[in-house]
Amino acid sequence: MPIQGLDIILVGIMIFSGFLAMLRGLTREMLSIMSWALAAIVTLLAYSHFKDDVRGMIDTPMLADATLIALAFITSLILFSLLTANISERVLDSRVGAVDRTLGFVYGLVRGLILVVIAFLIVSQIVDRPNLPKWVREARSLPLIESTGDTIKSLLPDNPESLFKRDRPASPAPEAERG
Numbered sequence: 808m809p810i811q812g813l814d815i816i817l818v819g820i821m822i823f824s825g826f827l828a829m830l831r832g833l834t835r836e837m838l839s840i841m842s843w844a845l846a847a848i849v850t851l852l853a854y855s856h857f858k859d860d861v862r863g864m865i866d867t868p869m870l871a872d873a874t875l876i877a878l879a880f881i882t883s884l885i886l887f888s889l890l891t892a893n894i895s896e897r898v899l900d901s902r903v904g905a906v907d908r909t910l911g912f913v914y915g916l917v918r919g920l921i922l923v924v925i926a927f928l929i930v931s932q933i934v935d936r937p938n939l940p941k942w943v944r945e946a947r948s949l950p951l952i953e954s955t956g957d958t959i960k961s962l963l964p965d966n967p968e969s970l971f972k973r974d975r976p977a978s979p980a981p982e983a984e985r986g
Contacts (some may be wrong), residue, residue, distance in 0.1 A: 810943035813949065821919035828915025832907040835895030846880050853879035858869055859868035925956045931956075 813869050848935065856873055865871035907954050936944070941947065 808945065808947055811946040812940075813946035813952075817920070817923050817948045817952070820923055821916045823863035824919030824922065825912045825915035828918065828925070829908045829912035830896055831911060832899050832904070833910035833914050834898040834907050835891060836911055838891040838895060839888070842884060842891050844886075845887050849883035850876055850879040853883075855953075920955060921959070924952050924959060927952050928956045 831839075854872070855877075858872065859876055861875045862868055862871040865874060898904065930939075946952075
């Protein structure tokens, strides 16, 4: 079985991602993810704490909320990113810098695989397998991509939209107009 286009795409993305992660190092890659998560947490806390104050300054509630969320997220992300850059530079310049870069490369390879798998999962929801191009159907890497996709799908909740639904109190029924 010859090498197909999907195989070349997979290897190319994995190597590109691996080299990018190697340049940054595993520490910076992990701290970057943590920075985004912490920025999201800070944003949630800032929103619940300052929502009424900002709505008092900006008349349109949606605009007030969007402004508060954007400012809180961007500000905290910048601060956490500066801290992340400082820590990761110290690690890269230390004795463990080579190990950090090597582990970063491995992390980048895995990240590249996951990116291709997610893209394949999206495409496979739109296009039936028999209708996929030959360079996808006959790729040597397809079994790896499919099995990794199955693993990812097994980790996802069965009903993801339920994670975003809040229990909201029922709104009172409008009173009948008196005439």
